[in-house]
Amino acid sequence: MKKIEIFDSFISSLDGISDDMTIMIGGFGGQGGQPTNLMLALKELNVKNITLVGNVAGLSMITGYGWIENDKQNAIDQNIFFQNNQVKKIICSFPVPSQRKPFSEIEKSWRNNETIVEIIPQGTLAEKIRAAGSGIPAFYTKTGVGTIVEENKETKIINGEKFILEYALSSDIGLINADHSDEFGNLVYLGTSRAFNPIMAAASKFTIAEVGKIISSRLIDSERIGTSGIYINRIVSKKNEIS
């Protein structure tokens, strides 16, 4: 049985993460819902040869994508791990901006054959992650039929229409973000900041949630909980209001 561990240090909350692991990074891309402090700590931890899973992975540092005007100069995204030569492979739906120059760190590293970039349609990526977190090993989808996404994959005609077999995608570690949590790891999200966070929490063997604050469960409306604490192993916040 596990007990939720509570941390106030981001780097300490990553204890146990090692080289060669697969790590999911929540959010959509952009500032809202991104576990930014955990990402900075993962860079500091400097584990190597990792496989990253994310959605819009490398736009913000090039274009300011998804960062509010006042914070744009602090924008970070998955490019920080490429700058630091930590990544063996990245699985995502949106690795590069449409503009070609300057090349992002992801694109540079891909061009130098240092990193494998696997690009998956966003809905298929989400469903692969959802499947892993819900005990479904694979599923059929029409997304990508007739495109390079279909290459080397099993297909099946169902009711006269062609579908592609896609497999569940799980990870060793999930780094996610929520607005706040209680002491049991129940998470509350705001607006569009849930995105990939709930499904990555469920699809990861070990999930660490960065939250704006931790408050007593007595102060949280159970109806508003977006991710149940059952999926969470650690919560980390600079603001712990539990007395």
Next chain:
Amino acid sequence: MKFPEKLNKETIAYRASIELEENSYVNLGIGLPSLCAKYIDKKKNIKFQAENGVLGFDELSEKKVQNPNYMDAGGQFLSQKPGMSFFDSAESFSMIRAGYIDVTILGGMQVSKNGDLANWMIKDRGIGSIGGAMDLVSGAKKVIVTMEHITKENQYKILNNCNFPLTGKNCVDKIITDIAVIDVTNEGLVIKEIAPKWNFDMVQELTESKLLIKGEVENYKINSSNDGQ
């Protein structure tokens, strides 16, 4: 052949916006398509969906009150309003794949005569971003592509066959460009509207695929408060 001036992006966006029917659920792509929202008549009760998990937004927030928790998929920040709903990425694409989205308006690099769309990777680059486009073109009931009719290097964009990697096959219903409006039909590409000062031969000259005339060809519908130039 010497060609007249082409229409601007705002005019393309306006033209696309009038395709949206009352009470429809609509997903707008990044860039030119996102401009369509500006021209929607509020009385039409159109509900915009964005892949990152929001339905029912209709305007962007002012710069000084931006909140990172309220964003569209293009990375623009939204005003909160009654009737909005939020969901995670898996559910967002469940509703897209299952056909709940009536219309998606997307940008295009290339469209073929049978409605194949290529819009995620320039062939020579070897790396690109698929995002939600493949899900949208296979799931939405109607797919409208808004784009410039030819590239800046004067290459065809409306082709017999796309030579860039495809986003979807036989998925485009309508192409709205800076010189024409074209329907993709089982018989081929049917020209419906032509921009001011342009004629059929000029549009054909800039289109690799053969354009068909079926019924009347109308004037390109232009917002009266915007002269389109």
